[in-house]
Amino acid sequence: MATEAAARAFFAAPYFAVVGASSDPTKFGHKIFAWYTHHALPATPINPSSTSISVASQSYPTLASLSLLPHPTETSVSIITPPKVTKKVLEEAKKLGIKGVWLQPGSFDDEILKDMLDAWKETGVGGEGGRGGEGWCVLVDGERVAKAAGVHKL
Numbered sequence: 275m276a277t278e279a280a281a282r283a284f285f286a287a288p289y290f291a292v293v294g295a296s297s298d299p300t301k302f303g304h305k306i307f308a309w310y311t312h313h314a315l316p317a318t319p320i321n322p323s324s325t326s327i328s329v330a331s332q333s334y335p336t337l338a339s340l341s342l343l344p345h346p347t348e349t350s351v352s353i354i355t356p357p358k359v360t361k362k363v364l365e366e367a368k369k370l371g372i373k374g375v376w377l378q379p380g381s382f383d384d385e386i387l388k389d390m391l392d393a394w395k396e397t398g399v400g401g402e403g404g405r406g407g408e409g410w411c412v413l414v415d416g417e418r419v420a421k422a423a424g425v426h427k428l
Contacts, residue, residue: 276391276399276410282423283397284374285416287350288316291343293363294354294381295319295336297327302378303354304329306412310352313417315425318343320351340366350374350397352412357383368393376400379408 290310296303303321308329310317319327322338340363343349350373353360360381367375375390377400382390387401399410406414 276401276403278403278419278422280374280394280397281376281399281404281410281415281419284350284376284399285420285423285425287348287373287397289343289345289349290315290317291320291337291340291349291351292317292354293320293340293351294359295321295327295334297324297329301354302380302413306352306354306378307334309412309416313420313425315420318349340370340372343370346370346372348373350376352376352378353381354378355381357381357386361386364390364393373397374399376410376412379406379411 292307294303295307298304307319311329319334319336321336324336326333326335351367353363374397375394377390382400391398402409404410404415
């Protein structure tokens, strides 16, 4: 089970990425990426199907995969993809040495969650916990734990 300490450690990273980022404001990939931009956190949208996404009338260039990140070992990643995709993203993240992982509700099954929490013991967030009814969510818990982590922009 993810802890408050893991959530704070996730936000200690100097860089962030959002896998599943979208221009569609009805999708959580859009809402999560917008949360990062609204809080002026350095986030890179990851979307292999689009060269850019738009949030609040601003365009952001996307990367097709985590392997294109300039600082993967200093990047914490929020994942908002179907479980089948999430599993592949986590495999790539492990190989790259991604600093932290936050699995949004709906992005995992029990096996994927267990594997993620085993791989990112200190910086893995997902599943039961947080203050939302569906478990840890950046939209519900992000501001509180980022402030507790000392993120000065919040």
